[in-house]
Amino acid sequence: MIRADLSSNLPRSPELQAILPSPDLRGDCPSWPPDVAEDYRQRGYWQRQTLGEWLAHQSQCFGTSTALVDRDRRWSYADLDRRVDRLATGFQSLGLMAGDRVVVQLPNSLEFFAVFFALTRLGALPILALPAHRQIEIQSFIEHAEAIAYVLPDRTWNFDYRQLARTIQTQCPSLQHVIVVGEAQEFCPLDRLDGDPKPFPDLDPEAVAFFQLSGGSTGVPKLIPRTHADYLYSVRVSAEICRLTPDSTYLVALPASHNFPLSSPGSLGTLAVGGKVVLARHPNPDEAFALIEQERVTITALVPPLVLAWLEAVETRDRDLSSLQVLQVGGAKLTPEVAGRITPTLGCQLQQVFGMGEGLVCYTRLDDDEETIHTTQGRPLSSADEIRVVDDDDRPVASGEVGHLLTRGPYTIRGYYRAPEQNRRDFTIDGFYRTGDRVCLTPSGNLIVEGRAKELINRAGEKVSAEEVESHLLAYPDIYNVAVVAMPDRFLGEGICAFLVRNSLPDRDIQTFDPVEIQALKQFLRDRGLADYKIPDRFEGLIALPHTGAGKVDKKFLRQQLLS
Numbered sequence: 001m002i003r004a005d006l007s008s009n010l011p012r013s014p015e016l017q018a019i020l021p022s023p024d025l026r027g028d029c030p031s032w033p034p035d036v037a038e039d040y041r042q043r044g045y046w047q048r049q050t051l052g053e054w055l056a057h058q059s060q061c062f063g064t065s066t067a068l069v070d071r072d073r074r075w076s077y078a079d080l081d082r083r084v085d086r087l088a089t090g091f092q093s094l095g096l097m098a099g100d101r102v103v104v105q106l107p108n109s110l111e112f113f114a115v116f117f118a119l120t121r122l123g124a125l126p127i128l129a130l131p132a133h134r135q136i137e138i139q140s141f142i143e144h145a146e147a148i149a150y151v152l153p154d155r156t157w158n159f160d161y162r163q164l165a166r167t168i169q170t171q172c173p174s175l176q177h178v179i180v181v182g183e184a185q186e187f188c189p190l191d192r193l194d195g196d197p198k199p200f201p202d203l204d205p206e207a208v209a210f211f212q213l214s215g216g217s218t219g220v221p222k223l224i225p226r227t228h229a230d231y232l233y234s235v236r237v238s239a240e241i242c243r244l245t246p247d248s249t250y251l252v253a254l255p256a257s258h259n260f261p262l263s264s265p266g267s268l269g270t271l272a273v274g275g276k277v278v279l280a281r282h283p284n285p286d287e288a289f290a291l292i293e294q295e296r297v298t299i300t301a302l303v304p305p306l307v308l309a310w311l312e313a314v315e316t317r318d319r320d321l322s323s324l325q326v327l328q329v330g331g332a333k334l335t336p337e338v339a340g341r342i343t344p345t346l347g348c349q350l351q352q353v354f355g356m357g358e359g360l361v362c363y364t365r366l367d368d369d370e371e372t373i374h375t376t377q378g379r380p381l382s383s384a385d386e387i388r389v390v391d392d393d394d395r396p397v398a399s400g401e402v403g404h405l406l407t408r409g410p411y412t413i414r415g416y417y418r419a420p421e422q423n424r425r426d427f428t429i430d431g432f433y434r435t436g437d438r439v440c441l442t443p444s445g446n447l448i449v450e451g452r453a454k455e456l457i458n459r460a461g462e463k464v465s466a467e468e469v470e471s472h473l474l475a476y477p478d479i480y481n482v483a484v485v486a487m488p489d490r491f492l493g494e495g496i497c498a499f500l501v502r503n504s505l506p507d508r509d510i511q512t513f514d515p516v517e518i519q520a521l522k523q524f525l526r527d528r529g530l531a532d533y534k535i536p537d538r539f540e541g542l543i544a545l546p547h548t549g550a551g552k553v554d555k556k557f558l559r560q561q562l563l564s
């Protein structure tokens, strides 16, 4: 059991907290206008329930059923709810209060769910980082949100997160608590956070509950504030669309904190109906196929490159995948050719999912015709989702034409956290989110994603800002100029190519980078703390960058060079 003396904070009384006004993030997080919010309430989209209350309710309904399976550990709904209560008390004894921001970077594990629900039950706000994030990302989340705590694992086979935490601690004055799952060394072990639950503060279901992360097109991190009410709405409807039942078993193969496996319908959608959630540490076919066979998994979600890996692996693995009914694919564009191979090879139905951390999620429906499922990315989950497809001047395009996708609705944010300038760019005056996707709308109301207008590289579903990678490469000695672009990649969908201009021009004919230089460049980026998935797949040397007539770097020309 943990006592208040473990805290570097003065203990703050939860009773006092309950009578204080709820933390007001409204200045930091643009919200829905009052009349729109009232409409969403009246129509029953937003309900008077927080994530914490929701979990307690699920525990009452499905107490002894298995909620979560993590290797040989199994928690029932009641186990989960109990652990969440005790952990929330432990967080309270550390001094964490409603409104405090906490970076959570955990692998797919029981602890991820315990921590997520314990913080939200307390009204503290998890920032859901990915296990792949490194110093650059974690530090910027902590600084941007003035987070006071960071929850991380001890290590994986090739990376020691505690070492990362040590570096972060020296850089981030706001950080007061480092909490480690596993061998904690000098930090606070998660296991010690425990205590008999006392009343938790009353929270407003329409207040921010946690932050998703946006694949921003600039280097600045964008935190997506999601409220209890908006998130639970999208979870409920997603579970319905995917026809989840208490007999459903969902395999979390992608990182559990990402919006797709968390809520579309993901783990939360499964818990919403009394189903079972199985956690894979890694989405590779060996681990995933074994779990599908052992736990009789009925539904899972993948990004397109993993679909290819699974399709190839089926031939050589002797596993019973017959329980699998639905394979959801999203995060990046699935080609109709690969879509067509899924049912014959894996024996399950395909559902395409086009969504974003900011809100809007589109699904092909399970009873759609084959053509729709293979060639479109589906339609919005709610009839209250508003969709506009517009030209560069925000005028609606003719029906069937390609244009920019704008959207607003009951679970799509009205602005990022503490980002007024970005918000002016990414949201229209009347509250539509500029998704950055170029789409066309079919006569049946389904969307086809044709590309992106924003300068973002979609590498196997991971969103990488070209500008961010460029800024780090420019810091390398002997690099004078750089342009980072997406390149077509059969497996990743898009790979990252860096065009580099050296300071010194050794020989006009030798512009290529040899393997030793490439290794050095990659190591340089890693040492700066950049996540691995942002490190370019290809490096090309140039004498100078090409420019457009308007004087901008001609990235279109560079992309074309990669095709020839």
Ligand code: OOB
Binding pocket: 213, 214, 215, 259, 260, 264, 329, 330, 331, 332, 333, 334, 352, 353, 354, 355, 356, 357, 358, 361, 377, 435, 436, 437, 449, 452, 458, 461, 463
């Ligand atoms: C999902 O969320 P994010 O926030 O990582 O990325 C959103 C972006 C979209 O704007 C789009 O550019 C791309 O990812 N995307 C797709 C896609 N699904 C997402 N592009 C083409 N086809 C698709 N099916 O990636 C996400 C969130 C919830 C559910 C599913 C995916």
